[in-house]
Amino acid sequence: QVHLLESGGGLVQAGGSLRLSCAASGRTFSSYVMAWFRQAPGKEREFVAAITGSTYSTFYADSVKGRFTISRDNAKNTVFLQMNSLKPEDTAAYYCAASTNWVEVTTQGAYDYWGQGTQVTVSS
Numbered sequence: 001q002v003h004l005l006e007s008g009g010g011l012v013q014a015g016g017s018l019r020l021s022c023a024a025s026g027r028t029f030s031s032y033v034m035a036w037f038r039q040a041p042g043k044e045r046e047f048v049a050a051i052t053g054s055t056y057s058t059f060y061a062d063s064v065k066g067r068f069t070i071s072r073d074n075a076k077n078t079v080f081l082q083m084n085s086l087k088p089e090d091t092a093a094y095y096c097a098a099s100t101n102w103v104e105v106t107t108q109g110a111y112d113y114w115g116q117g118t119q120v121t122v123s124s
Contacts, residue, residue, distance in 0.1 A: 004098060022080075035048070043092075049070035068081060094117060095117045
């Protein structure tokens with residue numbers, strides 16, 4: 001069982017930055033692929049970024065590539081999402097997720113554990 005707790009959301013102006021954190025419980029954090037998904041009002045949840053456990057390979061949605069950076073600290077059981085050059089269309093609830101599936105890293109159905117989410121609002 002893995003418990004995930006996100007933090008760092010808030011209100012920011014377009015062009016600004018935010019850093020999201022996700023703290024995970026458990027002693028096998030490095031064995032999980034960690035990811036961020038987001039869901040805007042009236043829209044389906046979508047993949048944002050993922051990072052593998054030990055090789056630190058990263059994957060990004062095209063919409064955030066070059067602006068967002070996912071990273072992790074296995075010693076602290078924490079994954080981060082650095083978001084720069086934020087746009088109003090980045091406004092959403094952001095969710096942290098954990099998976100043991102090292103193949104389907106962009107598919108939300110592959111993720112076993114989810115956090116409660118943290119709201120990010122970007123004003124124009």
